[in-house]
Amino acid sequence: MNRENNRNFLEGKKYNIITFGCQMNEHDSETIAGMLEEEGCRQVLTKEESDITIINTCSIRENADKRFFGTLGQLKKIKEKNPSYMACVCGCMMQQQHVIDTIHEKYPWVDIIFGTHNIDRFPELLERAYMEQASVMEVLADTSHIAEGLPAKRLYQHKSFVNIMYGCNNFCTYCIVPYTRGREKSRAPEDILQEIETLVRDGVREVTLLGQNVNSYKGEDAEGRRWDFSDLIYRINAIDGLQRIRFMTSHPKDLSDKLIQAYVDCDKLCNYIHLPVQSGSSRVLKRMNRRYDRQRYLDLVQRLRRAVPEITISTDIIVGFPGETEEDFEDTLDLVNQVQYDSAFTFLYSVRKGTPAEKFEDQIPEDVKHARFERLVEAVNEASSKKNAAYVGRIEKVLVEGVSKKNEATLTGRTEGFKLVDFAGSRDLIGQMVDVEITEGKTFSLSGKIVEK
Numbered sequence: 001m002n003r004e005n006n007r008n009f010l011e012g013k014k015y016n017i018i019t020f021g022c023q024m025n026e027h028d029s030e031t032i033a034g035m036l037e038e039e040g041c042r043q044v045l046t047k048e049e050s051d052i053t054i055i056n057t058c059s060i061r062e063n064a065d066k067r068f069f070g071t072l073g074q075l076k077k078i079k080e081k082n083p084s085y086m087a088c089v090c091g092c093m094m095q096q097q098h099v100i101d102t103i104h105e106k107y108p109w110v111d112i113i114f115g116t117h118n119i120d121r122f123p124e125l126l127e128r129a130y131m132e133q134a135s136v137m138e139v140l141a142d143t144s145h146i147a148e149g150l151p152a153k154r155l156y157q158h159k160s161f162v163n164i165m166y167g168c169n170n171f172c173t174y175c176i177v178p179y180t181r182g183r184e185k186s187r188a189p190e191d192i193l194q195e196i197e198t199l200v201r202d203g204v205r206e207v208t209l210l211g212q213n214v215n216s217y218k219g220e221d222a223e224g225r226r227w228d229f230s231d232l233i234y235r236i237n238a239i240d241g242l243q244r245i246r247f248m249t250s251h252p253k254d255l256s257d258k259l260i261q262a263y264v265d266c267d268k269l270c271n272y273i274h275l276p277v278q279s280g281s282s283r284v285l286k287r288m289n290r291r292y293d294r295q296r297y298l299d300l301v302q303r304l305r306r307a308v309p310e311i312t313i314s315t316d317i318i319v320g321f322p323g324e325t326e327e328d329f330e331d332t333l334d335l336v337n338q339v340q341y342d343s344a345f346t347f348l349y350s351v352r353k354g355t356p357a358e359k360f361e362d363q364i365p366e367d368v369k370h371a372r373f374e375r376l377v378e379a380v381n382e383a384s385s386k387k388n389a390a391y392v393g394r395i396e397k398v399l400v401e402g403v404s405k406k407n408e409a410t411l412t413g414r415t416e417g418f419k420l421v422d423f424a425g426s427r428d429l430i431g432q433m434v435d436v437e438i439t440e441g442k443t444f445s446l447s448g449k450i451v452e453k
């Protein structure tokens with residue numbers, strides 16, 4: 001198809017994107033938006049006022065699956081009123097055959113289905129659907145192809161996500177990602193550096209490097225030299241105009257001493273790490289195929305804190321993994337109490353179709369899972385409140401991100417340690433770094449006041 005001759009199919013169309021899931025998905029949605037804007041489309045806020053709706057799905061938890069099908073069902077009414085409306089679905093769930101079968105069977109009016117490996121093809125698929133007035137499906141199995149140079153419509157002007165790698169080789173027994181996102185593929189370092197330099201020229205002050213496991217980044221440069229993740233951090237740290245570097249997510253089994261040293265040497269690398277532990281029981285960690293044990297994790301935390309005493313640490317914890325005994329769960333509580341996380345994302349284990357843990361017979365009853373979950377949340381919140389209370393009186397550098405949803409006169413931003421802070425100030429400060437004196441530490445955030453210079 002000669003796309004150049006068919007541009008008018010998309011020109012002037014209104015679109016909206018509904019995104020479920022992690023930062024990877026958010027960033028993919030920014031790319032989809034960027035591509036559509038290049039084709040002359042315009043973003044609107046609701047599916048009801050759009051000509052094209054794209055639902056970008058997540059398969060990590062059962063809850064996201066249910067929410068996806070609920071949202072998808074709502075598009076049918078819009079399609080009935082407006083037959084030219086395009087209902088499009090993409091993302092991790094589309095990489096699972098049973099999901100595709102369900103869509104064909106129960107939602108046959110869906111116009112476009114595409115997967116995680118070919119989002120760069122979306123405008124072309126969309127044009128085809130308009131031209132042929134027929135449903136289009138293109139879901140690729142894993143591929144080594146990485147599409148470079150795609151546009152992105154960023155959510156924020158002053159900060160941006162940057163993918164450094166895709167996929168995962170770890171096969172944690174509860175996780176569907178290696179099956180939906182494929183095996184690890186690292187971008188070439190030159191492509192990453194060029195993208196960040198362009199972003200900085202465009203006003204970006206903070207980048208978050210994204211990958212399922214950034215610690216196993218292995219990018220090959222034009223001379224054939226392999227860069228590891230720390231090499232990349234050191235080089236990004238030298239980019240003029242960039243002020244902050246963050247990354248997400250880090251697997252404890254691959255966290256190297258070299259990376260810990262990078263925290264000491266690289267002034268732009270924020271003193272914050274998200275280090276998912278998942279369980280405090282070595283027995284459960286083994287069944288999860290995490291390839292570290294409780295002691296190795298605690299040692300890592302100690303090494304990080306020895307090198308960077310002010311580092312803030314967050315984590316992910318799964319409650320009720322198959323076979324988790326009361327003793328295993330208490331090991332998790334004990335680890336949470338020892339580490340004293342700044343924050344933790346806690347999840348109830350849910351079976352993911354196609355993963356090894358689906359076949360584990362010793363699934364935990366829902367009431368037991370829920371009771372443990374509540375105890376865990378209490379322990380996690382207690383630690384967060386304590387940590388945040390200790391910030392009162394401190395002066396923190398905050399990158400101003402925007403206006404509070406609750407109060408127009410209040411700004412919000414993040415400290416270097418990724419703590420959310422609210423404070424009074426003028427909108428002109430959005431995108432700038434300001435000094436904020438912390439006046440209150442709450443469970444999930446801080447409040448403060450700007451320090452006048």
Ligand code: SF4
Nearest residue numbers: 168170171172175177
């Ligand atoms: S490291 Fe484990 S939990 Fe994370 S994406 Fe890979 S398989 Fe899933």
